[in-house]
Amino acid sequence: MKHFLEQVDRSARHIIFPILVILIGILILKQIDMYERIVRIYHACLPVLLGVVVAFFMQPMIDRVQLYLPKRLSVFLVYIVFAVIVSLLLVVLVPIFYKQIIECVKMLPIWLERFKNILESYHIPYDFHSLLERNSLKEGSMFVVDTLCSTFSTAMDYGVAYLTGFFISIDVEFWKHCIYKVFKNAHRFSTFYHTASKIIYQYLLGTFLDLLFITVSTWCILSLSGFPNAFVYALLLALLNLFPYIGASIGLVLIVIVALLSYEHFPFLPIFLVWLLQQLESNVIQPMIFHKTMDVRPILSFAFIFISDAFFGIPGVILSPIFAAIAQIGFRSYLHAKENDTVGKWEDIWYDFDEVMQEENMKI
Incomplete structure (x- = not known):
């Protein structure tokens, strides 16, 4: 355990300098107006990076199926079965979830009325409740809209990432060969x-x-x-x-x-x-x-x-x-x-x- 802690300490010391360099680099990029462009490039490349992560997570399942089926057929089968399972779960659960969310929204006036009664029982000013009611309804609606927009945008990124992961898994032997050639x-x-x-x-x-x-x-x-x-x-x-x-x-x-x-x-x-x-x-x-x-x-x-x-x-x-x-x-x-x-x-x-x-x- 002592050796492990010493190793962690050495690793921490090694990464301090690179972190400082990265932070200083970000400050310099902000000063020369390059930071926003790099962020846009990053957002464009994010689905591809996520595709690498998807391929990494899918590979253990592909390796298990590959014991019984050819490699390409294993990749196709794993990705298709996973997509079908996720689609079925969404088809079954999303309507239930959406219906109950709508019912929760309909319950908000009742909950606010009961909350009002609780406030009045403790002699909290009514103006405070009115402000809370207006803000809660307004911010709640904005939160729902922002969440839906974020979810759809994320779903699109995941879709592109899933396709990217599929193509990486198809050529995984090529990437392994490159790694063995580049790294000693x-x-x-x-x-x-x-x-x-x-x-x-x-x-x-x-x-x-x-x-x-x-x-x-x-x-x-x-x-x-x-x-x-x-x-x-x-x-x-x-x-x-x-x-x-x-x-x-x-x-x-x-x-x-x-x-x-x-x-x-x-x-x-x-x-x-x-x-x-x-x-x-x-x-x-x-x-x-x-x-x-x-x-x-x-x-x-x-x-x-x-x-x-x-x-x-x-x-x-x-x-x-x-x-x-x-x-x-x-x-x-x-x-x-x-x-x-x-x-x-x-x-x-x-x-x-x-x-x-x-x-x-x-x-x-």
């Missing part, structure tokens, strides 16, 4: 690639199963209890559950607030069942899926909220915990590949840093 330590890159792609594949599959379990279970509990727009809140709870430490609590608090504004008598039983489900998911289901509880560093999750927002907008913020986990897997896979020639397993990459530190302290 290509075997290290190969170890990193196979380790990262394998662990990321396991993580994404496990995360999908975890989200599916929470969404379906919460949806069933809230629907059977007559909770309004149960699917929206079930999906929101599942996505917030990705954020470490506070995400699950925030999701439950939102459901509690909606219940307070929607019911005359608070529904204690469904709220208790949702809380019980969260405990079951975090202590039983998640370790069972991943063979170990998740360990994304909190500061990494927090930083990727802003990074993902800058790259992908609102969808990026929602998926930022997944991006943070992938970044952590990539970094740990890189450290593994620097010292090992064998492809790493889940236990080698997704170790619990706090547990390792406790073991090291006990040895000392």
Whole structure:
């Protein structure tokens, strides 16, 4: 562990100077009015860069199918099946989600009226409520419009990226040959690639199963209890559950607030069942899926909220915990590949840093 920490310290010292050079370069580009042009070029190239990421994520599935089918047929099959599955999910879930969002918007006047009664019961001035009502409705409408525009723009980028990833996967052997010709330590890159792609594949599959379990279970509990727009809140709870430490609590608090504004008598039983489900998911289901509880560093999750927002907008913020986990897997896979020639397993990459530190302290 001491050697690992020394390696991290050396790596941190090596990247300080390049970061300073990049920051100074950005300042110089701003002064000579070149920064905006470079940003436009970046936005034009972003779908291609995303295509590289798509090809990276698809390759583990292609490798598995390629054991039984020819290479090109494997690529076609994986990309087509994945596109069909996503399309079917969108066809089934988007109408439900859209309908329930519309119902939520229709509920806003009722919620505002009940919120007004709460304010009056605590003798909060009515003018404050009127201002809040106007601002909430105005900003809420603008938020919905901006979100829809951002989502459509992001969907177009993803579509181009998906096609780019497909063409990269078709010629993946050519790119491998180029890497082996250009880089002397290509075997290290190969170890990193196979380790990262394998662990990321396991993580994404496990995360999908975890989200599916929470969404379906919460949806069933809230629907059977007559909770309004149960699917929206079930999906929101599942996505917030990705954020470490506070995400699950925030999701439950939102459901509690909606219940307070929607019911005359608070529904204690469904709220208790949702809380019980969260405990079951975090202590039983998640370790069972991943063979170990998740360990994304909190500061990494927090930083990727802003990074993902800058790259992908609102969808990026929602998926930022997944991006943070992938970044952590990539970094740990890189450290593994620097010292090992064998492809790493889940236990080698997704170790619990706090547990390792406790073991090291006990040895000392």
